[in-house]
Amino acid sequence: MRLGHYVALIDWAERALGDAFVAVADAHAEEHEVRRTSLRFARECEQTAGQLEPFRSRYTADVGASSPPLPGQRLGGPRPGPLGLLRDLHELAVMVAECEVGWTVLAQGASGARDRELLDVCERCRSATAIQGKWLETQLRQAAPQALVVTR
Amino acid sequence: MFDRIADPWGARTPYRAGEAWPVRVDHHLEAGYDDADVDWSRTAAVLHSNGDGLDLAVADGRLVGVRGRADDRVNRGRVDPKDLYGWQANASPDRLRRPLVRDHGELVETDWDTAMARVVEHSRRLLAEPGGSGRIGFYTTGQMFLEEYYTLAVIAKAGIGTPHTDGNTRLCTATAAASLKASFGSDGQPGSYADLDHCDAIALYGHNVADTQAVLWMRMLDRRHGADPPAMVAVDPRATPVAREADVHVAVRNGTNQALMNALQHVLITEGWIDHDYVERHTIGFSELSRTVEPWTPERAARVCDVDPGRIRAAAEIIGTSERLVSTVLQGFYQSHQATAASCQVNNLHLLRGMLGRPGAGVLQMNGQPTAQNTRETGADGDLPGFRNWANRDHVAELAELWNVDVETIPHWAEPTHAMQIFRYAEQGSIELLWICATNPAVSMPDLPRIRALLQRPELFVVVQDMFLTETARLADVVLPAAGWGEKLGTFTNADRTVHLSERAIEPPGEARADLDIFLDYAHRMDFRDRDGEPLVKWRDAEAAFEAWKECSRSRPCDYTGLSYALLRERSGIQWPCTTDAPDGTERLYTDGRFNTDPDVCESFGHDLATGASQGEETYRAKEPDGRAFLHAADFEPAPETPDSEYPLLLTTGRSLYQFHTRTKTARVPELDDAAPDVWIEVHPDDAAALGVGADDEVRVESRRGSITTPVRLGTVRRGVVFVPFHYGDWDRDDAVSAGRPRAANELTETVWDPVSKQPMFKVAAVRLTSCDGEVA
Numbered sequence: 001m002r003l004g005h006y007v008a009l010i011d012w013a014e015r016a017l018g019d020a021f022v023a024v025a026d027a028h029a030e031e032h033e034v035r036r037t038s039l040r041f042a043r044e045c046e047q048t049a050g051q052l053e054p055f056r057s058r059y060t061a062d063v064g065a066s067s068p069p070l071p072g073q074r075l076g077g078p079r080p081g082p083l084g085l086l087r088d089l090h091e092l093a094v095m096v097a098e099c100e101v102g103w104t105v106l107a108q109g110a111s112g113a114r115d116r117e118l119l120d121v122c123e124r125c126r127s128a129t130a131i132q133g134k135w136l137e138t139q140l141r142q143a144a145p146q147a148l149v150v151t152r
Numbered sequence: 153m154f155d156r157i158a159d160p161w162g163a164r165t166p167y168r169a170g171e172a173w174p175v176r177v178d179h180h181l182e183a184g185y186d187d188a189d190v191d192w193s194r195t196a197a198v199l200h201s202n203g204d205g206l207d208l209a210v211a212d213g214r215l216v217g218v219r220g221r222a223d224d225r226v227n228r229g230r231v232d233p234k235d236l237y238g239w240q241a242n243a244s245p246d247r248l249r250r251p252l253v254r255d256h257g258e259l260v261e262t263d264w265d266t267a268m269a270r271v272v273e274h275s276r277r278l279l280a281e282p283g284g285s286g287r288i289g290f291y292t293t294g295q296m297f298l299e300e301y302y303t304l305a306v307i308a309k310a311g312i313g314t315p316h317t318d319g320n321t322r323l324c325t326a327t328a329a330a331s332l333k334a335s336f337g338s339d340g341q342p343g344s345y346a347d348l349d350h351c352d353a354i355a356l357y358g359h360n361v362a363d364t365q366a367v368l369w370m371r372m373l374d375r376r377h378g379a380d381p382p383a384m385v386a387v388d389p390r391a392t393p394v395a396r397e398a399d400v401h402v403a404v405r406n407g408t409n410q411a412l413m414n415a416l417q418h419v420l421i422t423e424g425w426i427d428h429d430y431v432e433r434h435t436i437g438f439s440e441l442s443r444t445v446e447p448w449t450p451e452r453a454a455r456v457c458d459v460d461p462g463r464i465r466a467a468a469e470i471i472g473t474s475e476r477l478v479s480t481v482l483q484g485f486y487q488s489h490q491a492t493a494a495s496c497q498v499n500n501l502h503l504l505r506g507m508l509g510r511p512g513a514g515v516l517q518m519n520g521q522p523t524a525q526n527t528r529e530t531g532a533d534g535d536l537p538g539f540r541n542w543a544n545r546d547h548v549a550e551l552a553e554l555w556n557v558d559v560e561t562i563p564h565w566a567e568p569t570h571a572m573q574i575f576r577y578a579e580q581g582s583i584e585l586l587w588i589c590a591t592n593p594a595v596s597m598p599d600l601p602r603i604r605a606l607l608q609r610p611e612l613f614v615v616v617q618d619m620f621l622t623e624t625a626r627l628a629d630v631v632l633p634a635a636g637w638g639e640k641l642g643t644f645t646n647a648d649r650t651v652h653l654s655e656r657a658i659e660p661p662g663e664a665r666a667d668l669d670i671f672l673d674y675a676h677r678m679d680f681r682d683r684d685g686e687p688l689v690k691w692r693d694a695e696a697a698f699e700a701w702k703e704c705s706r707s708r709p710c711d712y713t714g715l716s717y718a719l720l721r722e723r724s725g726i727q728w729p730c731t732t733d734a735p736d737g738t739e740r741l742y743t744d745g746r747f748n749t750d751p752d753v754c755e756s757f758g759h760d761l762a763t764g765a766s767q768g769e770e771t772y773r774a775k776e777p778d779g780r781a782f783l784h785a786a787d788f789e790p791a792p793e794t795p796d797s798e799y800p801l802l803l804t805t806g807r808s809l810y811q812f813h814t815r816t817k818t819a820r821v822p823e824l825d826d827a828a829p830d831v832w833i834e835v836h837p838d839d840a841a842a843l844g845v846g847a848d849d850e851v852r853v854e855s856r857r858g859s860i861t862t863p864v865r866l867g868t869v870r871r872g873v874v875f876v877p878f879h880y881g882d883w884d885r886d887d888a889v890s891a892g893r894p895r896a897a898n899e900l901t902e903t904v905w906d907p908v909s910k911q912p913m914f915k916v917a918a919v920r921l922t923s924c925d926g927e928v929a
Contacts, residue, residue, distance in 0.1 A: 030576075031576070032572070032904055032905070033764075033905070033907070036792065036904065037763055037764075037907065082582065131763060132765075134760065134766060134767060134768065135760070135763045135765035137765075137766070138567070138764065138765050138766045141566040141567075141766075142566040142573075144566075145286060145315075145565065145566070146286055146577060149282065149283040149286060150283040150286030150287055150582045151283075151580075151582040152581075152582075
């Protein structure tokens with residue numbers, strides 16, 4: 001069993017994602033929608049990590065040797081200005097995508113382990129993560145032409 | 153004649169269900185004139201969204217009065233008090249008569265050539281550089297005519313190629329459009345005012361119709377005074393005239409609409425007040441909706457909304473057991489927290505009960521302004537014309553074909569830039585030319601200190617096109633004097649899809665020009681061309697613009713092809729769609745329970761209501777909507793700003809019956825201005841007592857954004873809530889602002905908006921009150 005390994009990995013990844021959302025919200029406080037929605041997602045990430053808590057103890061023996069965290073789970077920024085916002089949202093999108101893959105992997109593990117409870121958490125969290133991804137894509141699509149082509 | 157200021161709704165003409173609303177012709181002529189002295193000129197009302205059919209009285213080349221059109225389906229002769237007197241604003245001595253340009257920091261009079269040359273030179277310079285199209289933005293209005301919006305949309309989308317066009321309709325009607333798209337697949341009012349003639353229940357959600365659409369309220373009152381009156385439910389934190397008339401008034405704490413809506417649906421489902429057959433055949437999403445509202449018992453919602461749970465049950469019973477239900481929705485929902493979500497829940501109630509598309513059963517997602525509907529139809533609000541879907545390649549290609557331009561010219565790579573974002577780009581400097589038409593953001597936008605500062609950035613070139621030197625125009629680089637209603641020809645469409653023609657009754661003052669002529673002049677000077685090198689804008693007058701628009705609307709939900717100026721001169725008010733199949737127009741949409749949700753037809757592939765994330769074509773298609781409507785579900789979430797110890801009261805902003813918008817016209821009309829000359833704050837007597845203030849005492853109202861000073865009125869609001877009308881800017885009292893005592897409600901409001909409709913939340917801000925007694929004056 002290596003389920004504990006993945007539970008720990010995603011727990012860590014969601015916390016890192018939550019911190020990144022907070023950092024972007026703070027750095028772009030003048031972008032009202034970005035700030036507000038990023039803080040909302042940060043709270044979601046925290047709740048998500050909380051939902052994994054029972055499984056951390058359930059699969060505590062299965063963590064195995066410590067391994068490096070997911071490679072994409074770090075924010076290079078935050079960076080100022082319209083281009084900086086674009087880069088920050090881009091990185092958040094990568095982090096979210098990595099979490100989404102993580103939930104898929106964990107859900108498969110939960111299915112194999114016949115752990116209905118964990119599977120429910122995975123499905124719920126994966127759809128929340130998917131919405132985060134779609135929101136970032138919506139923002140990126142809108143911000144990109146203005147930041148890349150129009151802003152001097 | 154009644155004193156229509158003291159008694160704004162006039163005499164009752166009661167009628168019963170199924171009868172025609174009796175005619176009552178209101179009219180008003182300037183002293184010294186009677187009917188024999190005047191010529192009548194056809195138009196409709198422009199100081200609200202109701203679209204009342206009117207005739208303007210003309211004598212000696214000027215307006216001298218007004219009368220209601222007895223033959224009009226909207227008002228059957230009645231005239232709103234604002235319209236009874238509002239026409240006098242046209243003759244104000246301070247109308248703009250000549251263009252102005254800023255020289256050495258001062259606005260000075262000039263001629264049209266000089267003013268337009270500055271605008272054109274600036275535009276050309278921006279467009280000559282890569283990315284230039286994204287440096288030009290338009291912020292317009294809900295008060296121009298259809299022909300003007302459509303012409304502007306073509307100039308912006310196919311001439312310049314900018315995605316940055318929106319209007320003040322973002323502040324007033326964006327949520328109506330967003331909720332209709334979300335529930336039914338496209339914009340377009342499902343119901344009709346005539347549904348009031350048949351209904352047995354009326355539910356009004358955040359809609360103080362008595363003040364905002366006085367003639368529609370007369371129709372409701374006349375039913376209430378007739379035999380078999382309809383039951384009435386009002387949801388409003390204030391004891392408005394509507395709330396006082398209602399059988400059940402649910403005085404929710406503002407910012408909690410979604411909790412109430414979930415509880416109403418909870419009761420409908422648990423009591424079995426559901427048309428299961430309709431839900432099964434014509435909707436998607438019932439099981440998720442049931443799950444979402446399941447925990448929302450009236451008791452739970454009552455705690456969130458701070459109302460008696462019995463009121464919620466009583467409201468649900470009226471909604472759930474009526475046989476012909478009319479619901480109306482306005483700013484209490486649109487300008488509040490979870491705006492699109494809560495407005496969709498009203499649509500849900502009608503879907504759950506199968507209350508659409510038949511006499512007496514209709515939803516009216518209202519508009520605030522007279523021509524707001526046309527900005528949405530023509531795409532002046534940023535959307536694509538004809539309710540087309542920006543994410544549908546075929547829809548974009550249709551427009552490219554119609555306009556004979558490359559598909560790539562038309563911005564369609566993302567959702568259009570909404571007003572709040574346009575102002576953000578202007579603030580950041582990536583929009584360098586902002587053209588503002590017939591609106592006054594320096595009073596109507598949230599967080600005015602910020603708006604004034606960004607409009608004054610020296611790098612931003614601001615063009616203002618208006619009838620008057622508004623607070624905004626004073627900050628402009630070029631001011632273009634515009635002709636007003638009654639001084640130009642065109643059409644416009646009200647909140648229930650009724651199209652009216654408005655004649656040119658008189659000449660505009662001085663050198664003022666119709667907005668259409670200004671846009672045509674700009675297009676000509678800019679020399680916008682189509683793919684074959686022909687002029688892009690191929691029309692030279694209003695009727696030709698209307699004909700061009702008809703082609704654009706062909707086969708879309710807002711099909712105008714059966715209309716013409718000739719027909720609109722023959723009949724007063726015709727509802728779209730009007731086609732060869734429906735030559736008399738169409739009273740109700742969705743009579744067959746088939747909605748515009750087919751992926752190839754729909755105006756939007758939808759959003760996540762909580763975050764505004766676009767869900768995308770693939771997800772939309774996977775739902776296989778196939779003409780079924782969407783039942784959207786959303787849990788309640790607390791508002792972004794709630795009262796705390798520092799700012800313990802909840803501010804809601806709103807309207808007076810006698811003023812319109814930022815009073816640009818109504819303050820120049822003696823009868824109206826005398827009726828509501830100055831700002832006030834309404835405070836609950838208990839809250840006032842706790843603060844030690846009484847009626848007429850001057851108080852300072854502060855939020856985290858700014859402060860105002862205003863006298864107190866006691867009553868009408870629920871405890872913990874205060875109300876300030878938003879009309880009162882400071883163009884007529886410079887000294888007060890310079891003395892640091894501004895009065896505009898939006899000094900206090902926050903820059904925060906609904907994730908889907910992007911409509912700002914003017915109804916939820918935390919404030920504190922302090923007595924001005926003892927302050928140094």
